[in-house]
Amino acid sequence: MAIPLKYNLRNLRVRWRLTLATTLGVALVVAVFVMVMALARGLKATYVSTGDPRNLLVLRKGSTADTSSQITRDEVRRIKYLAGIARDEHGEPLASAEIVVLATMERIDLSGTANVLVRGVGSMALTLRPSVRLVEGRLFQPGLRECVVSRKIADRFANCRAGQSFRTGKTVWHVVGIFDAARTAYDSEVWVDTEEARKAFNRDFYGSILLRPVNEAAADLTKRMESDRLLQIRVLPETEYFRDQTRTAGLIQFMGAFLATIMSIGAAFSAMNTMYAAVGARTREIGTLRVLGFRRRDIYLSFLIESVLLALVGGALGCLLSLPLNGVATGTFNWTTFSEVAFEFRITGELLAKGLAFALVMGALGGLLPARAAARKPVLDALRAV
Amino acid sequence: MTIHGFILRNALRNQRRLTLTVASVALSLFLFVTLQTALRELTQPATSEEAALRIVVRHKVSLGNVLPVKYQSRIERMPGVAQCMKLTWFGGIYKDEANFFPQFAVDADKLFPVFAESTIDPLQREAFVKEKTACVVGAKTMQRFGWKVGDRITLLGTIWPVDLELIIRGVYHGGIDETNLFFHHDYFDELMPRKGLVGTFWLKVTDASVIPGLVERIDHTFRNTEAETKTETERAFQLGFISMFGNIKLLLSSISSVIVFTLILVTASTMSMTIRERSREIAVLKAVGFDSRQVVGLILAESFGLAMAGGLVGCLGAWLVFGNIDVYSLSRGFFVKFDVTPHIILTGLLVAAALGVVSCLVPAYTSIRASVVDGLKELD
Numbered sequence A: 001m002a003i004p005l006k007y008n009l010r011n012l013r014v015r016w017r018l019t020l021a022t023t024l025g026v027a028l029v030v031a032v033f034v035m036v037m038a039l040a041r042g043l044k045a046t047y048v049s050t051g052d053p054r055n056l057l058v059l060r061k062g063s064t065a066d067t068s069s070q071i072t073r074d075e076v077r078r079i080k081y082l083a084g085i086a087r088d089e090h091g092e093p094l095a096s097a098e099i100v101v102l103a104t105m106e107r108i109d110l111s112g113t114a115n116v117l118v119r120g121v122g123s124m125a126l127t128l129r130p131s132v133r134l135v136e137g138r139l140f141q142p143g144l145r146e147c148v149v150s151r152k153i154a155d156r157f158a159n160c161r162a163g164q165s166f167r168t169g170k171t172v173w174h175v176v177g178i179f180d181a182a183r184t185a186y187d188s189e190v191w192v193d194t195e196e197a198r199k200a201f202n203r204d205f206y207g208s209i210l211l212r213p214v215n216e217a218a219a220d221l222t223k224r225m226e227s228d229r230l231l232q233i234r235v236l237p238e239t240e241y242f243r244d245q246t247r248t249a250g251l252i253q254f255m256g257a258f259l260a261t262i263m264s265i266g267a268a269f270s271a272m273n274t275m276y277a278a279v280g281a282r283t284r285e286i287g288t289l290r291v292l293g294f295r296r297r298d299i300y301l302s303f304l305i306e307s308v309l310l311a312l313v314g315g316a317l318g319c320l321l322s323l324p325l326n327g328v329a330t331g332t333f334n335w336t337t338f339s340e341v342a343f344e345f346r347i348t349g350e351l352l353a354k355g356l357a358f359a360l361v362m363g364a365l366g367g368l369l370p371a372r373a374a375a376r377k378p379v380l381d382a383l384r385a386v
Numbered sequence B: 001m002t003i004h005g006f007i008l009r010n011a012l013r014n015q016r017r018l019t020l021t022v023a024s025v026a027l028s029l030f031l032f033v034t035l036q037t038a039l040r041e042l043t044q045p046a047t048s049e050e051a052a053l054r055i056v057v058r059h060k061v062s063l064g065n066v067l068p069v070k071y072q073s074r075i076e077r078m079p080g081v082a083q084c085m086k087l088t089w090f091g092g093i094y095k096d097e098a099n100f101f102p103q104f105a106v107d108a109d110k111l112f113p114v115f116a117e118s119t120i121d122p123l124q125r126e127a128f129v130k131e132k133t134a135c136v137v138g139a140k141t142m143q144r145f146g147w148k149v150g151d152r153i154t155l156l157g158t159i160w161p162v163d164l165e166l167i168i169r170g171v172y173h174g175g176i177d178e179t180n181l182f183f184h185h186d187y188f189d190e191l192m193p194r195k196g197l198v199g200t201f202w203l204k205v206t207d208a209s210v211i212p213g214l215v216e217r218i219d220h221t222f223r224n225t226e227a228e229t230k231t232e233t234e235r236a237f238q239l240g241f242i243s244m245f246g247n248i249k250l251l252l253s254s255i256s257s258v259i260v261f262t263l264i265l266v267t268a269s270t271m272s273m274t275i276r277e278r279s280r281e282i283a284v285l286k287a288v289g290f291d292s293r294q295v296v297g298l299i300l301a302e303s304f305g306l307a308m309a310g311g312l313v314g315c316l317g318a319w320l321v322f323g324n325i326d327v328y329s330l331s332r333g334f335f336v337k338f339d340v341t342p343h344i345i346l347t348g349l350l351v352a353a354a355l356g357v358v359s360c361l362v363p364a365y366t367s368i369r370a371s372v373v374d375g376l377k378e379l380d
Helices: A005-014 A016-048 A073-080 A151-156 A194-200 A218-227 A238-243 A247-281 A283-292 A296-325 A349-376 A379-384 B003-012 B015-043 B071-076 B108-114 B122-130 B139-145 B185-191 B208-221 B234-243 B248-277 B279-287 B292-324 B342-369 B372-377
Strands: A056-060 A095-106 A113-121 A133-137 A146-150 A165-168 A171-180 A189-193 A208-211 A233-237 A329-334 A339-344 B054-059 B081-089 B103-106 B134-138 B152-156 B163-173 B181-184 B200-205 B229-233
Touching (some): A005 A296, A016 A238, A016 A247, A016 B248, A056 A218, A095 A165, A095 A194, A151 A171, A151 A329, A171 A189, A189 A194, A233 A238, A247 A296, A247 A349, A283 A379, A296 A349, B003 B015, B003 B292, B015 B292, B054 B208, B071 B081, B071 B200, B081 B108, B108 B181, B122 B163, B134 B139, B139 B163, B163 B181, B181 B185, B248 B342, B279 B292, B292 B342
Parallel strands (some): A113 A189, A146 A171, B103 B181, B134 B163
Antiparallel strands (some): A095 A208, A113 A339, A133 A171, A146 A189, A329 A339, B081 B200, B152 B163
């Protein structure tokens, strides 16, 4: 027969000071783990969710980012009317020749500057990106130095609210609308008219072409474009382009794992200390339990369970501590485009479960040796202990 | 038995607990030192007296925009300018994208005058300047890829539509960063379909006092031209880069504080546990004439010693570990250096000392308050 769980719970309550300290220790380790991983996840999710699986992106051969890619006007003309590209109800091809330029912009609290992507887009941009919706104001008018910015840019950078205007170099852009890109990478961009962007930033080329092939034609179209000797381009699915930009997330993830591992060893030591103290103080009880007929195995299990319980309470507390961070917006640097990307901490049920599992391992590791020590105590010695 | 012996015996009598506590303090301080070092590497770019004499001219809109080469001769003529060098980020791929390291097109003859803290064999330097497709590489990158002088390498352009065929003519040591590759700007320009483009101009001034006036003058000269400039000191330029990491500084420092807090919690509870078990002995000590101050002194000495032992193991451990492993390769080039400075070690030891004092507070308070009679009556 197993020793009732109540015995462990009461013991934890009696030694509440030690219980509290150990629990808090575990809680903080779990909280740090969950927070750092939520950061990495939020960042990764931003890129993984960006892009429409139906779209193809055309970049210059050898180029890894649309900020540094160059597509000539001749190439745009040649690609735009290729067979196999879907068309809208007016017969216009669903293709958008775009230019992406880095602009240095002032943060809203004037604490410094950051690189922001300014994307020059054509009339098809919104059709090709159903995740982007205008939520305030209107779209820019071609031929005017007007722009729309994402909600996150408006919140993070100075003079980016609807009705305000900001400068990049010599150009003043009037913000006429705010868009929402459903937490994708486009949420970190400013959109303007392509031709205006080319004039303002003095570019005689485009950066990339986003296009949508008709159903089933993607593979064939890709092959035709890439084998065309007049085109120096590479073609890849839009989703793949964004998935490749998660280098920073990988680094954060590595940091989270490194921190959590070392901190958890420390927390396991602390749990071990607590459990050894518990075993030492309860020597007589252990003897009594043995006399009552509980076997060594029961004692072993009971102490192990107590340690795991201790850590699990800590784990749960740690998860609770980290929860308020869910959805908090922050920004970091994207190495591929050299610009800042805004994203949110993302705490999922799975991540919380991982945090708890992590606590469980700490508790088990911390309890293993003390539980063995408890189980091995000779009955008579244990009873004699004062 | 002397009082020192008494403290030592007390500390050593539960060796398992002592080991666990010292180990957890040591681990936490190891982590603390690691984070502080990472923070320092990320937020405080290496600096030197030479670096204070350098300023950077770039396009006002952002680094993604280029300047016309004709600016060079205009800047060169300005008073206070000792050298004006073209420097353009190439960002090419060597075999695989994971092999990232910085590559720059520069004026070969001006490279070492401008970056005077880097050293190179004079013969190698001459060979580099003479040959158009030559390049010089930092010692760390040479080692990373196992290159030798005379090797030929190909860099595929990602930002620029050109691929480079380079031959390594020299290795430089020291300076701000031993990971860069420098090659001829002329060679780059020759390959480019559009000529005369420059990423930045890297200037060396004659004296630091001319910098404010010169910065103003350069930006003023090119105001209302097709490419307006932004001029700043090398340090401001680097700090601008760092600020783009966003909240990483906040992240690292808050994790550091959480670690310190957890540490205090755990050590303090261990100390309380230790002292509570000895309440009878403390009562005996008081009964034979030790006053409260002496008792507190005993507790403080034990807790302080424990924390310092952990602190020393953790801080020196970090120093030894990071001094002997190649952080540059392990972090895939993310951390160029990972120097555990004396300043950081000292901070770590101070944290340990504070920990020793703080964690004895509760048990000391309890022991002062406890009555002798109650303590003596207690069985265990």
